[in-house]
Amino acid sequence: MPYIANTPEQQTEMLRAIGTDLEGLFADIPSALRCAGLKVASGLPEQDVRRRMAVVADRNRADLVGFLGGGFYDHFVPAAVSAIVSRSEFATSYTPYQPEISQGVLQAIYEYQSAICRLTGMEVSNASLYDGGTALYEAIMMALRVTGRRRVVVDDSVSPIYRTMVRTYTRNLGIELVETSSRIGLADREALARVINDQTAAVAVQNPNFFGCLDDFSDVAELAHRHGALLIASAYPVSLGIVKTPGAMGADLVVGEGQSLGMPLSFGGPYLGFMAARKEHVRKMPGRIAGRTVDAQGRQGFVLTLQAREQHIRREKATSNICTNQGLCALTALVFMSLLGKQGFRELALSCAEKASYAAQRLQAIPEVRMRFGKRWFFNEFVLELPVAADRVIRRLLEKGFAAGFPLGRYYPHMEKSLLVAVTEKRTKEEIDLFAHTLEVSL
């Protein structure tokens, strides 16, 4: 049998030591509860599983040249990332409950927290949450705890995927969720000013927003603070290689999807929710947090700390129910950021932005194609306004091997002709040229 070590002889010996037989091991399960036998196929040898899964994998079109983003990006992953992260000392351990034999994971968490703080311009970070959407939800819940209020404002330029998740989680909780409509690609300041009031716990924005547009939310932070509300900023970590940090804009909580930091797209997960905050709010944070301390001999070491927030101590009074998090994904992000380093990470962001700039130039040169938010600045994603429905263009480009982008009409009904195009450092100028050419002849 796969993955079972005991031989039949050992099994007999062990049963003898217990003083029972196999049936006796399950005598506590009433016979009425026993199942007669599962309708499950027989097991397969490793080689057969491999072959079968390779065939299944080939039924996916992972080979398309990708201009599809929407918050999830096809970045290059250096070889050293998987070499390090797949080390079984990391991969096959669990939550570091025993710090003396878990210093590797604990120090890595501390370093990850540090890297997230440095990237976002914040002071504290947790050890990870599930994904960018649940991180936004957790940030909202945290803001409710910090302010003692029940009203939350979310701008509709925040990922619609995350907004639908937040709606699900907040539905039965007596939370007033107010969604404002963005204008011309950016959060509408007047609309925000109308709805942010002294009952508002938090205002959630995103940079770059779902349309790829860059904003400076300093004024929104001020507005929120004037009413005693927190500013929650969702961020795309790779953009922070060059883009102004949410910390510098006055954000109180920064969350986001960390997939772009070395994780494959993998059809939606596992990804990485990150969360950073100002120091004064740390005891209201969800999730694990590692801290640096010393042993009796004064040697530096790391432990899980401030655990009085967590479910295993506080049960129904915990700040969150999270237990298993995205540990190995956080390690991936840390290794990715460390390998690129200060300069490489900046260059990565520049490379994305330059290639996107090039792609925008090429694409808007196509007759009848224009930039939907022409005056807006963008990082690596932008909205093209097409003369025909985006779906039609996408379908034609799929036939030519391109994932052309995301049809914004899916989430914004008045944007049927809008195509959200993402460009990462993985795309070459040749691919962009061919993409532009193919799009032009497809119209």
Added chain:
Amino acid sequence: MRVIFDKSVPGRIGVRPSRQTGCPPPHIEPKLLREQPAALPELSEMDVVRHFTGLSRRNFGLDLGFYPLGSCTMKYNPKLNERVAALPGFAELHPLLPQLPTGERLVQGALAVLHDMDRLLSEICGMAAFTLQPLAGAHGELTGVMMIAAYHKERGNRKTTLLIPDSAHGTNPASAAIAGYEVRAIPSDADGRMDVAALKDALDASVAGLMMTNPNTLGLFEPRVREIADLVHSVDGLMYYDGANLNPLLGRCRPGDMGFDLVHINLHKTFSTPHGGGGPGAGPVGVSAKLVDFLPVSLVKERPDGSFFLDYDCPKSIGYIAPFYGNFGIVLRAYAYLLSLGKEGLLRVSEHATLNANYLKERLKPFYDLPKPGVCKHECVFSAKRQVVHGVHALDLAKALIDRGFHPPTVYFPITIPEAIMIEPTETESKETLDAFIEAMIEIAKLAETNPEEIVSCPKTTVVGRLDETRAARQPDLASLD
């Protein structure tokens, strides 16, 4: 070891991203740019590799040795599954592809895996359908509790309370509370099982349901589970199964047949996916027929022609709980594991998980207090009561085990057992390993009597000794800031 930022050398470069000449500059006005690059480390690729290899050597993983962490099912993580998840056809697949026109044709392989996994888990658990979206066990609990709320809302029930045994894992009450429920704890009886009389007392019209695990967190099967289910159903409550303890039941006994309406399972426990130093895992949720309509959007369905599609038309659904289809890479690993095991393999898992736990329990019983004797399932819970007399606590025993090369069991959980030592050997461990562990445990028990100081001063073989946790919490140093 110094933190990586302290090893940084200004100007040193690691991996360089690909740049291309002839591109226009970024379309970003200067005031939207950060003033200084993020202060990430400046190291060569080799520096980074050595740093993390060094860290890895300061960490104990399952591949290094026995890891009997109770409630966590630290079974062997087959390497095959890693290879499957890394196949480019899966790893490089964009999750938004199905939303493009004709998009589902682009992901038929992935949808086939999700659909087949739903069928397999439904059969194993005796449920009608599964969502694979929940991203960990606790996330599954929250998803399940939200479905409980949706069910009651649809029926016009006004329910405010979830019943949860006092021995439950902390995530159960936390999930219930986060979804807006009050938690009422049900005590255990002298045998360590749910006190059914107390349950009867606690049952009233306000009860939305009961969350429990079986075998319970003491590793004991709850034989009256059907009666419990009938009681809860009698007030139109729902039965939620915390599947963290499913391992010893595989192929033998199904939550659906026990009367449960909702089930979450931890793929990172029962289905062998690596725990990753804390995650990622996956917590698929299965439901009985009466709850299928409430499952999160979207559902993977099969057409008569054998092709698969994502159904977003779910008017009664609780909504979106994850960005896409779950931790797909984890689901893939678990799927490969299930293909490897098959029907026979599942039975062997539950058999050997139970055999190993009972063997440990019987051999250790003379040396440690066993609060609830009798046959256990996949884990057994001792108490350090007999050692406490000598000033040796569960935590000290754990540290002594570290010096003997083992990862300690779970300690101080379940909270209903003082000084709990919760041992879950899993089916993948051999008798030799168990014997070595047993010998170490016996040696430690004897030492606790003859030389308790020796144990209280453990561990001595590790890179650091016991760390000052009070200082960590009182003077938090949570990040190295620039």
